[in-house]
Amino acid sequence: MDRPVTFAIVGSGWRAEFFARLAAVMPERLALVGAATRRPERAEEITARWGVATYLSPTELITRQKPDFVVSSVPWPVNPEVIATLVEAEVPVLAETPPAPDDEGLSALWDRVGSRRLVQIAEQYLLMPAHAARHEVVRRGSIGTPTSVQVSSTHGYHAVSMIRGLLGVGADRPVRVAAQRFTAPLLDPLSREGWTGAEEPADATTTLATLDFGGASGLYDFTDNQWHNRLRQRRILVRGSLGEIADDTVVRWGGPRTVITSEITRSQLGHDLNLDGHDTEHFVFEGEVVYRNPFVGLRLMDEEIAIATLLVATGAWVRGEGPEPYPLADACQDHHLSLAIDRAAESGAPVVAEVGPWAGAVSSPK
DSSP states (O other): OOSOEEEEEEOOSHHHHHHHHHHHHOTTTEEEEEEEOSOHHHHHHHHHHHOSOEESSHHHHHHHHOOSEEEEOOOTTTHHHHHHHHHHTTOOEEEOSOSSSSHHHHHHHHHHHGGGOOEEEOOOGGGSHHHHHHHHHHHTTTTSSEEEEEEESSOHHHHHHHHHHHHTOOSSSOEEEEEEEEEEEEOOOEETTEEOOOOSOEEEEEEEEEEEOSSOEEEEEEETTTTTOTTSOOEEEEEETTEEEETTEEEEEEETTEEEEEEEEEEEETSTTOOSOSEEEEEEETTEEEEEOTTTTSOOOHHHHHHHHHHHHHHHHHTTSSOOSSBHHHHHHHHHHHHHHHHHHHHSSOEEEOOOTTGGGOOOOO
């Protein structure tokens, strides 16, 4: 890019901080030009911390700053109105997940702005380095046609986006969802804020769900606070017609009477006597690089790499230099299926997630 992509942020919470920090460490690519928040005292705090002008409404923000796009990082109930306000002003939007809190809100938002194709959603999980490497191995056909994905890592629409993305399924047919919840004791030593001081286990809920896409399936497995609780490991299994990926191990068909086991390995700088900085460099599978960190030198953690990738991709999209990174239709479908998991778990009976009005615009990522 010959000049940085300019963006602004509506919102000032924990997630919004990620976008602001990334702009600060890569000014040659990203320029944060303003922010909006509802409370004057909060606006003063944001101006001081982020070093940008802060306004009290999205409309004032885009009128004064004219950014290439705007990040909407606000609570679920507020997100649809912020998105619609920006789109109706013809401003491209990168909105936090989910785009609306419930099925009625998703349908209403799609009816209001879907045809404008101005909305991307900040869904970053398949852009995280290890997941991106696995996705590339699947795309290369190493395990044949993907037929089932099991995710025990993150919750709701994030996990659904991983399942659907790795399977490469669209939204052209109903999806049958079955789910149950189980409660068991679990120590919870860490939260978003850090160590909790907990010394005794407390009840934690695990949700297990199956998603039948017709010819392909997903298994969802999430325990309360699994994002932060290091006593629960993350697991991912991608099964295909010619093999499977279990975390970082790939078992695949190698020809007559030959089954091959290989590893997806991370090249990590900064360990032992490596003095090239503490960074993820790339991932390798069977002697070939399947993922390369585009931000080597910035010492970003995986989540930041994924969000930075999404911001840069959104910038390329608004300039007509790249595809849509994660369109509104895909986000509507993934949250639609996540809501179906909740309904099935609450009722104890299978439910069918019907085809939504956004179905024709949903991609079938490969």
